[in-house]
Amino acid sequence: MKTVEEIKAAIEAAGVVPSGGAAVEIVHNGSPSGQHSLRLDPAYAVEVAKFLRDDADLSLDFLSNATGVDWPDKEISEKVKVTRPVTRTVDGPEGKVEETSEETVEETRKHTQPGYLEAVYHLFSMAKKHGPVIIRMRTVNRSDQVELPSLTPIWRSAEFQEREIFDLFGIVFTGHPDLRRILMWDGFKDHPMRRDYVDPDDFEYEPTPHDEVLLRANAHRAASASPEGTAAR
Amino acid sequence: MSTSINTVAETAVSPEREVGWNRPRTVETEGEVLEVAMGPHHPSTHGVFRMDVALDGERVVRLKPVFGYLHRNHEKLAEGMTYLASMPFTDRLDYICSLSNNWALALSVEKLAGQEVPERAQYLRVILAELTRIVNHASSVGFLIQEMGASGTPLMYAFREREKILDLFEALTGSRMMCNYMRFGGCRVDASAAWLDATRKVVAALPAFADEFERFLCSNEIVMARCQGVGILKPELAINAGVTGPLLRASGVNYDIRKVDHYGIYDRFKFRVPLGDHWDIYDRFMVRLLELRESIGILEQALKDIPAGPVMDAKAKIRGFRPKPGEAYGRVEAPKGELGFYLISDGGPNPYRYRVRPPSLINLTILEDMCLGENLADVVLIFGSVDIVLGEVDR
Numbered sequence: 339m340k341t342v343e344e345i346k347a348a349i350e351a352a353g354v355v356p357s358g359g360a361a362v363e364i365v366h367n368g369s370p371s372g373q374h375s376l377r378l379d380p381a382y383a384v385e386v387a388k389f390l391r392d393d394a395d396l397s398l399d400f401l402s403n404a405t406g407v408d409w410p411d412k413e414i415s416e417k418v419k420v421t422r423p424v425t426r427t428v429d430g431p432e433g434k435v436e437e438t439s440e441e442t443v444e445e446t447r448k449h450t451q452p453g454y455l456e457a458v459y460h461l462f463s464m465a466k467k468h469g470p471v472i473i474r475m476r477t478v479n480r481s482d483q484v485e486l487p488s489l490t491p492i493w494r495s496a497e498f499q500e501r502e503i504f505d506l507f508g509i510v511f512t513g514h515p516d517l518r519r520i521l522m523w524d525g526f527k528d529h530p531m532r533r534d535y536v537d538p539d540d541f542e543y544e545p546t547p548h549d550e551v552l553l554r555a556n557a558h559r560a561a562s563a564s565p566e567g568t569a570a571r
Numbered sequence: 572m573s574t575s576i577n578t579v580a581e582t583a584v585s586p587e588r589e590v591g592w593n594r595p596r597t598v599e600t601e602g603e604v605l606e607v608a609m610g611p612h613h614p615s616t617h618g619v620f621r622m623d624v625a626l627d628g629e630r631v632v633r634l635k636p637v638f639g640y641l642h643r644n645h646e647k648l649a650e651g652m653t654y655l656a657s658m659p660f661t662d663r664l665d666y667i668c669s670l671s672n673n674w675a676l677a678l679s680v681e682k683l684a685g686q687e688v689p690e691r692a693q694y695l696r697v698i699l700a701e702l703t704r705i706v707n708h709a710s711s712v713g714f715l716i717q718e719m720g721a722s723g724t725p726l727m728y729a730f731r732e733r734e735k736i737l738d739l740f741e742a743l744t745g746s747r748m749m750c751n752y753m754r755f756g757g758c759r760v761d762a763s764a765a766w767l768d769a770t771r772k773v774v775a776a777l778p779a780f781a782d783e784f785e786r787f788l789c790s791n792e793i794v795m796a797r798c799q800g801v802g803i804l805k806p807e808l809a810i811n812a813g814v815t816g817p818l819l820r821a822s823g824v825n826y827d828i829r830k831v832d833h834y835g836i837y838d839r840f841k842f843r844v845p846l847g848d849h850w851d852i853y854d855r856f857m858v859r860l861l862e863l864r865e866s867i868g869i870l871e872q873a874l875k876d877i878p879a880g881p882v883m884d885a886k887a888k889i890r891g892f893r894p895k896p897g898e899a900y901g902r903v904e905a906p907k908g909e910l911g912f913y914l915i916s917d918g919g920p921n922p923y924r925y926r927v928r929p930p931s932l933i934n935l936t937i938l939e940d941m942c943l944g945e946n947l948a949d950v951v952l953i954f955g956s957v958d959i960v961l962g963e964v965d966r
Contacts (some may be wrong), residue, residue: 368896370682370683370685401813402813403928460913494808495812521965
């Protein structure tokens with residue numbers, strides 16, 4: 339089994355990604371499990387995935403687990419030492435005067451680290467019986483740029499799992515053949531696995547299928563002459 | 572109404588779709604297309620599960636599984652509690668095989684925190700996991716026969732044996748189904764000598780049960796007529812679709828995580844991995860019966876070799892358990908397939924991310940592929956041969 343460094347080198351040697359760039363990054367794992375992962379640039383992800391599946395040495399033909407992780411905006415406060423002019427009023431021989439001197443003071447600065455959503459895939463090889471190779475991708479943010487390329491065309495087992503990520507985390511997989519909610523009902527609006535999700539008070543409320551909900555529900559049904567789903571006349 | 576026929580053909584497979592190479596690109600229908608919602612309250616669905624089926628006469632031209640009726644967001648719940656507090660919740664995933672689920676979570680957390688497990692606890696885990704496998708395979712075969720129309724009796728043969736094993740679980744863990752037995756770094760309580768003797772007795776009677784089960788069912792004309800050559804799943808598709816467990820091995824792919832990962836102490840036991848030849852329902856049913864026999868073999872070896880000693884690692888920390896920041900993915904060969912837990916720790920007492928890789932859900936990905944072109948009555952059998960539990964599909 340190759341290490342993540344060797345896999346990264348193999349991906350770059352195969353010319354799938356421009357070499358020297360940040361298209362494939364190694365993410366180290368501090369846990370004793372020692373399962374390090376590769377972060378892929380979404381622009382090259384499908385090509386890299388194809389390479390990982392088809393390369394004779396790796397032949398990662400089995401995508402075992404696909405899941406999402408939510409990393410919300412993080413407010414980081416750090417203490418920094420700054421040197422700046424400080425003006426003080428001091429008693430001089432000719433009364434009070436203003437004196438300015440350079441002083442070093444400690445200041446707390448806050449900045450927000452923007453959050454993102456992450457998709458994590460665990461790959462194994464059934465042919466070579468090795469694994470796991472872990473690949474992950476990040477979205478740009480958590481609100482309006484949440485698209486990632488779907489790996490379902492490479493590994494069919496991502497089909498339901500990516501639907502689940504879409505449902506619970508809200509990552510939109512472009513190129514997925516059938517992207518719709520899988521566990522929550524069709525009329526549901528939010529993404530419950532996000533860390534800032536708040537349960538509604540009436541969480542047992544379930545819209546009955548009529549009006550707008552019915553229209554949405556019908557979009558997922560097989561087309562039929564009778565929209566209520568009764569036998570075709 | 573030719574329009575409805577055409578739309579079915581278009582929606583079944585979108586033209587740019589590369590996946591599913593045993594799925595026909597267009598489904599040609601001869602007559603009217605009839606939509607049937609099988610479930611959520613249907614006796615064959617093993618719980619609340621719906622299949623939206625489009626039928627051309629008796630033939631299935633489209634099938635969409637719909638689930639989520641039992642969804643309680645187990646993952647979210649687990650992220651709000653300590654690692655150990657999710658242990659009883661894992662019993663409720665696949666409630667037939669609670670001890671395999673316990674082991675999967677324990678294994679992942681042990682990987683995450685780098686914990687050791689004492690010898691005796693390893694043996695106890697193997698014994699309990701294999702007993703669970705026997706319970707699952709016997710009852711899933713029993714259910715399959717029931718779905719074929721043999722109401723009650725064959726299932727009761729399986730359940731008679733299951734009762735004996737559940738009594739053993741109750742004696743050891745205090746509960747028949749919700750066992751909550753394993754801990755990070757060992758097991759909760761030690762097994763007494765009397766319990767081991769009782770287990771030996773039950774295991775000694777199991778080969779006769781397997782013989783009886785096989786004699787009654789395998790050469791049965793109806794079973795053969797209904798199962799052979801139906802619901803074929805090609806190995807290439809099975810691998811690509813992430814199918815695991817007996818369903819994968821019935822498609823002829825030699826992949827058993829007990830053999831691949833050697834987790835626990837599985838490298839010490841001699842057992843074979845049964846594989847299917849024809850990739851149909853009958854093979855799945857036979858693979859389960861043969862695996863049941865192999866499990867009996869593992870049990871005999873484990874019960875012979877089990878050493879004395881502690882069942883809990885003395886260094887294992889129960890209170891104030893905070894693994895170092897990092898992540899781990901651990902998996903076991905549960906009776907239904909690969910059950911994995913993916914955990915991310917941020918150094919706190921609760922997991923930052925807790926993910927269950929449910930074999931039942933992922934094995935359903937190819938349900939439509941297996942059912943297309945088959946009769947509606949066979950859908951029930953094909954679905955039964957996948958062997959799912961809705962508690963795990965919906966989580």
